Structures are given as structure tokens and as C-alpha cells.
Amino acid sequence: MTVRFGVVVFPGSNCDSDVYHVIRDVLGQPVDYVWHEETDVSKYQCIVLPGGFSYGDYLRPGALARFSPVMRGVEEYAHDGGLVLGICNGFQILLESGLLPGAMLPNDCLEFRCGWVNLRVDNVDTPFTLEYRRGEVVRMPIAHHEGNYVLDKDLLEALQRRGGITFTYVDESGRATKESNPNGALLNIAGIVNERGNVLGMMPHPERCSEDVLGGEDGLRVFKSVVRYYG
Amino acid sequence: MRFGEVQGVLLVMYRGTVVVTLKETIFDPQGEAVKNSLVAMGFSSVTKVRMGKHIIVYLEAVNEEEAREKLADMARRLLANPVTETYEISLVEVPISR
Numbered sequence: 001m002t003v004r005f006g007v008v009v010f011p012g013s014n015c016d017s018d019v020y021h022v023i024r025d026v027l028g029q030p031v032d033y034v035w036h037e038e039t040d041v042s043k044y045q046c047i048v049l050p051g052g053f054s055y056g057d058y059l060r061p062g063a064l065a066r067f068s069p070v071m072r073g074v075e076e077y078a079h080d081g082g083l084v085l086g087i088c089n090g091f092q093i094l095l096e097s098g099l100l101p102g103a104m105l106p107n108d109c110l111e112f113r114c115g116w117v118n119l120r121v122d123n124v125d126t127p128f129t130l131e132y133r134r135g136e137v138v139r140m141p142i143a144h145h146e147g148n149y150v151l152d153k154d155l156l157e158a159l160q161r162r163g164g165i166t167f168t169y170v171d172e173s174g175r176a177t178k179e180s181n182p183n184g185a186l187l188n189i190a191g192i193v194n195e196r197g198n199v200l201g202m203m204p205h206p207e208r209c210s211e212d213v214l215g216g217e218d219g220l221r222v223f224k225s226v227v228r229y230y231g
Numbered sequence: 232m233r234f235g236e237v238q239g240v241l242l243v244m245y246r247g248t249v250v251v252t253l254k255e256t257i258f259d260p261q262g263e264a265v266k267n268s269l270v271a272m273g274f275s276s277v278t279k280v281r282m283g284k285h286i287i288v289y290l291e292a293v294n295e296e297e298a299r300e301k302l303a304d305m306a307r308r309l310l311a312n313p314v315t316e317t318y319e320i321s322l323v324e325v326p327i328s329r
């Protein structure tokens with residue numbers, strides 16, 4: 001099965017090459033860089049908004065990227081049911097664009113958090129999580145300053161009810177404790193999916209843990225899931 | 232000072248200030264840290280500090296009402312995030328000729 005991926009490159013993206021490498025060299029699928037000035041992404045089967053500091057994180061992370069030409073295409077693509085994966089800054093862009101609900105605040109510790117976290121996979125029925133087992137605890141790296149996820153109470157309850165929470169920061173035994181929350185995110189939320197299931201945002205970096213030599217392969221299954229979804 | 236003209240309508244230059252702060256319901260750890268430092272310095276009467284952004288926008292409009300509407304639109308759509316932030320707008324006419 002061949003699945004064509006597009007990795008969007010904004011000025012200031014810095015995880016684009018990592019994602020590109022994983023898809024081409026580890027996953028063995030065709031992949032293109034998509035420059036932020038392009039407007040049509042309809043030829044791809046999955047669009048990835050990578051991590052980094054798009055537009056220097058000026059104003060708020062993702063706030064300016066959201067108005068770049070490519071995001072008009074990505075929004076249209078998502079509304080047509082196309083798969084969109086936002087990682088770290090990509091997640092922040094999805095929130096700013098309204099493709100996912102909520103917003104990010106600076107980490108409650110006021111520090112940039114960089115390190116490995118334990119994640120519980122809470123929803124395995126999305127095109128991005130088919131390769132996981134429900135409730136499984138996996139390890140992935142995080143690296144962000146604004147990962148403190150917030151959402152109004154009513155919307156949060158709705159998100160929870162429909163299984164929108166996909167990844168949760170947990171301890172090794174799978175419990176969402178205060179100590180295992182690196183940034184203060186509500187309900188230890190690390191990743192969410194939209195109602196339709198085609199747009200997923202996550203703060204951890206699956207592309208940084210897709211090869212054993214880099215400390216783990218738990219992240220590769222995000223990309224493998226997309227291929228399996230189409231297979 | 233009136234200087235611009237579009238289709239016979241005089242335009243005025245305004246300097247708008249948009250102050251964006253976190254909603255009262257949202258914890259502001261920076262503000263809290265600054266408050267704690269102020270209290271530690273001896274400013275014991277400080278009860279609260281809220282941090283925010285101060286954005287200055289120069290724009291042309293036919294009158295203050297239009298300038299204010301435009302700034303509010305900018306604040307709603309870009310300058311503030313409606314999920315977490317709130318904003319206040321102030322305006323002054325600026326005497327620039329060209």
C-alpha cells in the first residue's frame with residue numbers, strides 16, 4: 001500500500017526533516033515537503049504539520065501560521081475528510097485555526113520542557129492510532145514551552161465524552177498523576193482528535209522515537225497506523 | 232489633523248492600543264511570580280499582578296467608531312485568542328501629515 005504524505009514547511013519549522021526522514025527512510029512511503037505558500041494539498045493522503053517555531057512563535061505559537069496560504073488549503077482538505085496530523089507546533093497551529101478545540105498556555109512551570117514522557121493511548125479508533133492497544137503506555141519525547149492545554153468546561157466534557165482525548169500524560173503504570181503532567185495541561189491531555197477523526201494534534205514527537213537507535217520506536221506506529229488505515 | 236482622502240471621505244490616522252491579558256478565570260503563573268517578587272521586595276500591598284501584551288496599531292479610518300470596530304475585529308480574529316484571552320482597546324487621533 002502506498003500512501004503519499006505531505007510535510008508542511010513554515011518559516012521556522014524545525015522538525016520537518018525529521019518527519020520527512022521517518023516517512024521516507026523508515027516507513028518507506030512517498031513524501032514531499034509542502035511549502036507554506038502552496039494552497040492545494042489535495043493530492044496527499046496525509047498532511048503533517050511538523051514541530052518548530054513557525055513565524056518565530058510571534059504573538060502566540062501558531063497564531064500567524066494559521067493565516068499562511070497553505071493553511072487555507074489544509075483547512076479545505078480537513079473539511080473534505082483529509083488526514084491531518086499536527087505535532088507540537090503543528091498541534092498549536094491546529095488549535096489556532098480552529099480545526100481542533102481549545103488553546104495552549106505556557107507550561108505551568110514556566111520552563112521549556114524537554115524530555116521523555118509516558119503516554120497512555122486512550123483512543124485507538126483513529127487513523128493515527130490503529131497500531132496501538134487501548135490503554136497502552138508508550139514513551140515519546142516532548143520539547144515545548146506552550147503545552148498547557150485548556151478548554152472551556154462544557155467543551156472539555158464533550159471532548160471527553162466522545163473519546164476525543166487520544167494521548168494522556170501518565171506515570172509508568174498508566175495513571176494520570178500531577179507528577180506525570182509536564183506542563184499543567186487539563187486532564188493531562190497530550191493529544192486530541194476531532195469529532196470526525198481525521199485531524200489529530202499531539203504535543204509529543206512521534207518522529208523523534210521511530211527508530212531504536214534514537215531510544216525507541218513507539219512513535220513510528222503513528223505513521224504506520226496511517227498506512228494501515230488506507231490498507 | 233486630517234490628511235487622507237478616499238472617494239471624497241477624509242481619513243484620520245489613529246494610534247490604537249490593544250492590551251491583551253489572560254481571562255480572569257485563567258491562572259497566570261508569570262503574573263503570580265512577579266507578584267511574589269514584588270511582595271518579597273517589600274511591596275506588601277500588592278495583591279495581584281496580571282501579565283499581558285501591549286500591541287500598538289496605526290490605522291486610518293473615517294472616524295473613531297470605524298477605527299474602534301476595525302481594532303476589535305483584529306483583536307477577535309488574531310491579536311487575542313478567544314479561548315484564553317481578553318482585550319481592551321484604546322484610541323487616540325495622531326497628527327501626522329504626509
